[in-house]
Amino acid sequence: DLGTGSADIPRAIVAWARKKKISVTITAVDGNSEILQFAKESCRDWPEINFAQHDLRSLPYAENSFDIVLCSLAIHHFTATDAVTILRRIQELARVGYAVNDLRRNWLAIWSTELLVHTVIRSKFFRHDAPQSCRAAFTVRELQAFAEQAGLKKFQVNRHHWFFRMVLEGRK
Numbered sequence: 001d002l003g004t005g006s007a008d009i010p011r012a013i014v015a016w017a018r019k020k021k022i023s024v025t026i027t028a029v030d031g032n033s034e035i036l037q038f039a040k041e042s043c044r045d046w047p048e049i050n051f052a053q054h055d056l057r058s059l060p061y062a063e064n065s066f067d068i069v070l071c072s073l074a075i076h077h078f079t080a081t082d083a084v085t086i087l088r089r090i091q092e093l094a095r096v097g098y099a100v101n102d103l104r105r106n107w108l109a110i111w112s113t114e115l116l117v118h119t120v121i122r123s124k125f126f127r128h129d130a131p132q133s134c135r136a137a138f139t140v141r142e143l144q145a146f147a148e149q150a151g152l153k154k155f156q157v158n159r160h161h162w163f164f165r166m167v168l169e170g171r172k
Contacts, residue, residue, distance in 0.1 A: 001026060001027070001028045001070045001071075002059075002070065002071040002086075002090070003056060003072065003074025003077075004029060004039055004051075005030065005035055005073070005074075006042055007042060007043050007049060007051075009070060009072055010028045010049045011042075014046055017048070024048055027052055027066065028050065029051075029052050029054050029056070031053065031056060033053055036053050039051060056089075057082050057085050059089055063092045064092075064094070064095045066095065067096045068094060068096055068097055068098065068099070069090045069099075070099050070101075071100045072100075073101065075087075075100060075138065075143075076103050076137040080138075083143075084146045085150075087100070087147055087152060091151070091152050091170065094172060095172065096172060097169065097170055097172060099167055099168070100143075100167065101165060101167045102137060102143070102165065102166060103164060103166075104137060104140060104159060104165055144157050144168075147168055155169065155170030155171075156168070156170070
């Protein structure tokens with residue numbers, strides 16, 4: 001799980017796997033040491049989750065190191081050039097497939113976020129980060145172009161209207 005943040009996705013996967021009695025091991029990667037420390041503390045009872053601090057642009061893992069590679073809400077924090085680099089690396093790391101979930105830039109998302117942070121949201125972090133993230137997000141066409149530039153072959157980008165998201169998913 002690249003850009004794991006609080007490791008909520010790894011915990012959800014492990015919880016599902018435990019119910020199904022499926023053995024899983026997850027590597028949760030983030031570049032921010034403070035966020036990673038918070039995630040580690042949140043996962044004390046989740047031995048299936050291992051943590052590593054790395055820059056997503058230069059991951060040290062060998063090709064085909066992981067069955068599935070996930071990256072959620074992180075790509076918009078990078079430049080277009082870096083996004084291509086990260087997508088290329090995601091494909092190299094995945095044995096089976098990958099999913100990249102991110103914000104989808106559009107005027108309604110930007111406008112709605114601006115309205116919410118000036119009327120409802122009180123958190124100083126979200127009041128600053130949410131509008132900035134909506135403006136920095138890529139469009140569906142941009143993400144498709146990045147995937148093509150990265151050499152991804154068997155992929156699709158699906159637009160999700162709920163919370164203005166999109167998912168790039170692919171198989172090897």
